[in-house]
Amino acid sequence: MATTADISRGMILKLDDSLYTIIEFGENKTARAAAKVWAKLKGVENNRSIEKTWNSGDSIYPVRVERKNYQYLYKDDSGYNFMDNETFEQIVVQESLIDAPQFLKEAQEVSVLINTETELPMSVELPDKIIVLVTYSEPGIRGDTATRTLKAATIETGATVMVPLFVEEGELIRINTKNGEYVERVKN
Numbered sequence: 001m002a003t004t005a006d007i008s009r010g011m012i013l014k015l016d017d018s019l020y021t022i023i024e025f026g027e028n029k030t031a032r033a034a035a036k037v038w039a040k041l042k043g044v045e046n047n048r049s050i051e052k053t054w055n056s057g058d059s060i061y062p063v064r065v066e067r068k069n070y071q072y073l074y075k076d077d078s079g080y081n082f083m084d085n086e087t088f089e090q091i092v093v094q095e096s097l098i099d100a101p102q103f104l105k106e107a108q109e110v111s112v113l114i115n116t117e118t119e120l121p122m123s124v125e126l127p128d129k130i131i132v133l134v135t136y137s138e139p140g141i142r143g144d145t146a147t148r149t150l151k152a153a154t155i156e157t158g159a160t161v162m163v164p165l166f167v168e169e170g171e172l173i174r175i176n177t178k179n180g181e182y183v184e185r186v187k188n
Contacts, residue, residue, distance in 0.1 A: 002062050004037040004054045012044060012113075012122070014061040015052065019044040019115075019122065027056065044113075044122050045096075064116040070124075072108045080104065082112060082124070091121055098124040100177045102159035105132065126177040131186050132156050133172055140165030150182075 011022045020041035029035045035056035042049050054060070070082040070091070079092040080101065093112070095101050103126055104110075113122045137153040150162040153173075161175055163182045172186040 002060050004056055004058050004060060006062070007037060007039060007060065012063045012065050013041070014063050015041070018046070019063060020050070020052075023049075065122060066114045066116050067111050068114060070110050070112045072104050072106060072110055074106065075104075080124075082110065085109075093121050093124055097121060098126075100126050100180070103130060103132070103155075103157055103175070103177045103180075105130075105157050128178060129174050129176055129183055131172055131174050134163070134167060134169055137163065137167060137169045139168070 007022060007025050009022055009025065013020050013022065020043055023040045023042050025037065025039040027035055027037050036053050037056055037058075038051060038053045040049065040051055069085045071085055073081040073083055073090070075081070079094045080098060081090055081092055083090050091112070098104070108130070109127070111125045113125070114120065115122050132155040134153045135156050138151055140151065149165055151165055151167075152160050153163045153167060153169075154160055155173075155175070159180070161173075161180060161182055163173060167173060167182070167185060172188065174183040174186055175181065176183055
């Protein structure tokens with residue numbers, strides 16, 4: 001058990017039988033009243049965002065988690081299959097626990113958060129930026145570069161990403177997995 005003084009960004013708390021990650025937190029101090037600690041929380045299982053306020057010094061219930069590196073293998077009827085890079089054990093994770101399943105490609109390294117009490121996976125995080133191959137893209141129109149015009153491109157995972165007109169089929173691009181946006185073209 002811990003108190004509100006132990007709160008930190010990224011900590012996972014148990015609140016009303018649900019698990020939440022602390023996204024942002026702060027403290028409000030007033031001259032008359034006791035200090036209050038507030039936090040913006042994001043649900044681990046349901047991606048719901050809430051705000052919570054405690055009196056300074058209140059008890060909180062952090063959950064011990066372990067971050068392990070896994071490799072994505074394949075998807076089947078039971079879910080997404082990952083392999084532990086150290087023990088070679090395989091786990092199956094449901095799509096709802098993966099932060100950006102549309103960008104998963106075979107043999108990709110991911111971080112899996114595991115609840116140390118239950119030994120069950122809580123979430124799967126892809127790297128912030130990944131390099132993918134453009135498998136289909138309409139040809140860009142020459143001279144149409146006065147504004148930041150974007151076109152749809154299909155990448156090797158099957159997802160569609162908006163890219164600048166100069167990106168062509170067969171090129172490698174870097175995309176941000178958090179917001180699904182194009183970052184830059186990668187030279188071979």
